[in-house]
Amino acid sequence: MASTLEQRLGQINWNDFDSAKGFDSNEIPPLLVKLDSPDANAALEAAQQLWNVVSHQANVGSNSVPTLPFLIELLPSVSTEIQSEILDIIYNFACHARMCADRAESLSLTGWHRDLATRLITDRSVLDSFGQADDQDLIEWSVMIGEELDVVADRIQDGG
Template identity: 30%
Template sequence: MGSLLRSLSGVRWGELRDATGAAAGGIPPLLSRIAYGDEDTARIAIDDLGDAICALGFVVGEATAPTVPFLLELAGSPHVACKAELLDLLGSIYQTDQWHSAASATQDRKHDASYRQQTGWETASRTAVCAGRSVIEGVASSVRPEEATPARKLLQVMDDTLPFPEL
């Protein structure tokens, strides 16, 4: 796969489900298209990947957190196109709280236990984005405004987003 995405094969994609509930085996080819495709190919792949790991822009799945380090790797690479779209996707992932909100709303009822797994996906995904803060800060210092502006926006989102509610 080249120097980018070298550790992609270390993830057991076949054992994971994406945000739609489908098998996550389609994620590695999408990441490769982002890494090595032209701008149009990358843009389509980011859109498709967003549907898989952050459905509807606010629902993450089991495969989201394992995908985030690769998104950060791509966003930090000097030769990858569509960094703004990658950073927007990372921002959507960071802000997801659908499962936490649902669990909080059903707290003290018998259904709240059913959200435990999904809230874990949200927590793991947000933690993965936080782990890449230095990459995002690096992009934010770019002299290219089309890269720096969305990176600064993501940093602001990270600083302004409230912690998940106590469950």
């Protein structure tokens, strides 16, 4: 029997993960659930708050690692507007992975940074599929994410 989204989110100890801007990672589960809300305003508010918690101004913390699979899972079932918001968050994750791959800010692709980069590359086909969307914003997010991940994949392949 498949567990619900809430059950799977509840199995994660969100206190174990930090946020780059000091937000409480325990905010993430209810925000993820609200992304798929039939109330468009509630879903949009949740997406915008989630952006703050996990990728505020491209600052990414370790809470991005357990959040990413749920974002990928939700992408097909949410509205185009929420898909765009989710891809914006994922773009920030990809930019962070690229900064690490480029060794900017004394970061490197180790620990959770590498886990995030590896998961992004694993989910690349899902992200690339939005390059064929009917919505121009989704296409642009897909292209921008792909450009970042091309560099990250090359660095990982080269032993970065």
